[in-house]
Amino acid sequence: MAAGGVEFSEFVQHLFLGLVQGSFWVLLALGLSIIFGLMGIINFGHGAFYMLGAYVGFTVSDLVFSPFLGPNAGFIVALAMVPVVMFALGMVFERYVISRIYNTENERFSGVLIMFGMSIFLPDFVRLIWGRPGKPFNIPPMFQFSLFKTGTLDITAYRSFTIITAAILVALLWVLIYKTNLGMMIRAGTNNNTMVKVLGINVSRIWRLTFGLGIALAGFSGVMIAPLFAVDATMGELILVQTFIVVVVGGMGSFIGPVIGGLILGQLWALTPLVGRTQYVVQNWTGTVIGPDFWEKASDILLFIVMAVILLLRPRGLFGQEGAFD
């Protein structure tokens, strides 16, 4: 079956790849959005913590050996341990660094500067500890197979695993935030933390937990994404740009915003190159036919265009809190 010259299987292939990309962005954007939603800190260091998570994951998987699980053990243990390690690191960082700026003049601006500083410090720190060349961290053997084929493309186990993991994680986070006492306190703190303090709740503890949760999500994303990308000290720099686009489009401080934003932008990114392969002729204002190469190159630029349009028409994003930037 073909529509507009594009085979249906080809369309499905791109949908699948968009879902994988979208899942990565959802994982990263949720951590960023949670920290902003409660604490009002725009975490420019999120990419650096994501990178640190990948490096910790590499070390853990390198050290672990299991006679039962074989070479898969390292990855499984890394997947379980990295969020714990990064959660603890986030809590310590909040306690000894971030908490010092609370109730100071320009609190939010100081937060931005601290996190921006971390985005510069952490890559060099990682080079110092782990060395300059990138580190090998590959797909574990248990995921190195194809589930089925659509057209010519294999739907691989690891990419499918990332989609399922992201979906489970989103569901667990939703339960945590909307169905538990802790989640209720986090939401209340986001709306009116003075009232929450008056009710006798230790808000600073909640902030610490929330910051730790955001950093844990960044680290977990690092472990999940690393087998398909390169583990390198600069790996967090570029992905942070795309993550911010997702959060801005979805809405800062919202839970559902980054999820919907990530999935929409993932599809936009994956389906744009397909436009150039349809039979429809697209011309620019001079009458020149726009070739397939334009649409391949445009997939990234379109993300920025969508962000710009959203900022113009609905500055708080699709699902963002009103006045989030006030």
Next chain:
Amino acid sequence: MSRLDRRKFLKGAGLIGGIVAAQTAPPFLREGLGARPIKWGSIHPTTGPYSTEAFDQVEGVKIAIEDVNKEGGVDGREVKLLFRDDQFKWDQTTTHALDLIDNHRIDFLAGSMVGPEEVRLNEFSRKRKIIYANYPQHIMSTPGNAKKMSPLFFTANTTPYQLCASSLTYIAKNNLGKKIHCVFDDYIWPKMFIPAFEKLTKDFNLTWNANSSVSWVPFPTSMDYSATFPRILKEKPDVVYALNWGQRQVAFVKQAREAGLDKKVKIVLGATEITMPEAAGLGSYHGFNAAMMWHPSLASKYPAAKTLNDKFLARRKRPCSSYGMLAHDLTRLILDTARETKLYKRRDHFKLAKVLEGKKFQYSKGVCEIRACDHVCISEVFVMRGKSKAEMKDKFDHIEVIGSSSGEGNTVSCEAKGLKGPASERRA
């Protein structure tokens, strides 16, 4: 308390003024008329994404300078390295070049990693009439840039055309297939390969078209190459030729392997470096081919390559990359030639350039030659094969040399570029 008279005041003020002047005077004045060393001003991005390769460059330069000094220096003078880190920021490249040329009065300008740095330093060389030892790939010689190239610009590195020629020669000679599809990162360096593809695919009777046989990947933000795979698989090429670098290449190799692309088509990487398979993991380049300017395994063929690699292993605890080798060889070439001719002063640089033009040299690989018209280094380019995990002898042994090509046939001729006579005679 004694009263401060005019004489005491003038003496004191003179003394303080002298000390301040001595401390703040430009370095070349502070050195006075003593035995002035020959200054090699070298700029490398040792901070940033290519810091591993940049440190290798610095080490290569240091080894070359140490060896020259051990052999008596240049005209009895010691060669001194003035190293600057431009942090992979082009404004810093300019700032450091200005500081080195104006304040430190360097005798030779050297360094850099990528095109934007090369273009800036080339301009300094052209306007300030100073020899520039260029370490990255020679993009100033491409037909569009050739006339902007400084007549004092020299390199031991290859051009995009040479790299492309080596891979396509290998593909054609070994019958890897007729139909080629390219995966190019969307920036200037891969675009420089297009003219080479247009000519060489015709020469080798390969099927390739600039409009329909290239998948462009957004650069630098997108590092996911998977969106190009459906198109590649639909077009069913025999060979996929990929041009990407650093962590982007590592991501491409991992993703191609994960999607099973390497089992369906032959994959040739336009260029690689020893750090990339190392970051991708043991056996990760198995089944892939790639072009390289140099590889440490050449130590078994060339004694000088072994000496250089041993020094690297002792100092950096890792083998020498082609960046280290290229920086070493070019530094040695210029300093050795300056020593032979005693033409090291800035006013003699055009004379030194004339001697370097057409000069044949051999340090860490086969005989190389600097072509006079555009200073392209006619040298060997190697074709590599990725080893499997079982084949690897140590953790650095990811790839091996399986072929090489060299000669002027691998370059665009001087006539085709419209260049006549030696470059040193085309003064800015």
